[in-house]
Amino acid sequence: MPTTLFQVKNVKKHYPIKGGILRRTKSEVKAVNGVSLEITKGETLGVVGESGCGKSTLGRAILGLEPLTEGQLIFADQDITQLSRRQLKPFKREMQMIFQDPYASLNPRQRIGAAIEEAIKIHNPMNAKQRREKVLSLLEEVGLKREHYGRFPHEFSGGQRQRIGIARALALQPSFIVCDEAVSALDVSVQAQVLNLLKKLQSKYELTYLFISHDLGVVRYISDRVLVMYLGNMVELAPSEALYENPVHPYTQALLSAIPRTVPNKERERIKLMGEIPSPTDPPKGCAFHTRCPIATELCSQSKPEWRAVGEGHYAACHYVGEELNA
Numbered sequence: 001m002p003t004t005l006f007q008v009k010n011v012k013k014h015y016p017i018k019g020g021i022l023r024r025t026k027s028e029v030k031a032v033n034g035v036s037l038e039i040t041k042g043e044t045l046g047v048v049g050e051s052g053c054g055k056s057t058l059g060r061a062i063l064g065l066e067p068l069t070e071g072q073l074i075f076a077d078q079d080i081t082q083l084s085r086r087q088l089k090p091f092k093r094e095m096q097m098i099f100q101d102p103y104a105s106l107n108p109r110q111r112i113g114a115a116i117e118e119a120i121k122i123h124n125p126m127n128a129k130q131r132r133e134k135v136l137s138l139l140e141e142v143g144l145k146r147e148h149y150g151r152f153p154h155e156f157s158g159g160q161r162q163r164i165g166i167a168r169a170l171a172l173q174p175s176f177i178v179c180d181e182a183v184s185a186l187d188v189s190v191q192a193q194v195l196n197l198l199k200k201l202q203s204k205y206e207l208t209y210l211f212i213s214h215d216l217g218v219v220r221y222i223s224d225r226v227l228v229m230y231l232g233n234m235v236e237l238a239p240s241e242a243l244y245e246n247p248v249h250p251y252t253q254a255l256l257s258a259i260p261r262t263v264p265n266k267e268r269e270r271i272k273l274m275g276e277i278p279s280p281t282d283p284p285k286g287c288a289f290h291t292r293c294p295i296a297t298e299l300c301s302q303s304k305p306e307w308r309a310v311g312e313g314h315y316a317a318c319h320y321v322g323e324e325l326n327a
Helices: 055-062 085-092 112-123 128-141 146-150 158-170 188-205 216-222 240-245 250-257 298-302
Strands: 004-019 024-040 044-048 070-075 095-098 176-180 208-212 225-230 233-239 307-311 314-317
Touching: 004 055, 024 055, 024 208, 024 233, 044 055, 044 216, 055 095, 055 176, 055 208, 095 158, 112 128, 112 146, 112 158, 128 146, 128 158, 158 188, 188 208, 188 216, 208 216, 216 240, 225 240, 225 250, 233 240, 233 250
Parallel strands: 044 208, 044 225, 095 176, 176 208
Antiparallel strands: 004 024, 004 070, 225 233, 233 314, 307 314
């Protein structure tokens, strides 16, 4: 049976908006609004959605980079939600992140060897020679050369910098890595190389990925399951092939219909959503998607749909799950 590595229970992350002389809280941005899921050891869970849907905030909240407004995080059967920084230290080495911008995530004044060594100094009792050999080995592992150890970030291409980011994430031999738009800033050919590297490393070290991206094609290639988010809410979760072949939520159907196709598909016409994403400071009542949904009814504006199973491992939040859209 698959082993659950990470449990996320009703996680919410709201950012207060303050104003006035006394800086009182006037409203709040509901970036993540009640996400619950289980991540299985060794799998890649893709997270997709439009900009502002809360997918990156979810990844940062899971790693503890953002304090939770509400919810519970259970890693390897241990509740880590309320742990202090000292208590979290042994868990931090098990959870790492690969950032979107491979240049901004590196100190331009620091040689890459030193950048990769930083975490090892904090968490691993190695001497200087052992650390250097560890870093040299990591550089070779991600497709770089040993002589790159003493170079600065500006001496590398975007793809090489992202490989450095991957090496830094691997330095502590983690079991869980959040990939936050890890290939979105790269050329298409380089994207393929980095994705293949991630899959190779996952197989070799039994890594578990939370892969955040807006590129639906990339997510399909690398993910075992896919979570679709809208305005901080979960709208659909399914095994990758099931989601791409049979999306049941109107928002998912609209997203997938926008994927460019080499061969025209008459069965899935382009679905154009009207209007803009509502403000997360004042999300719509009922179903968050009803203001743009082509099949919304009065019920959708009044009642929030339940999260329910629609197939094996396939879940969605819609009052009219299974209804076909009229393009």
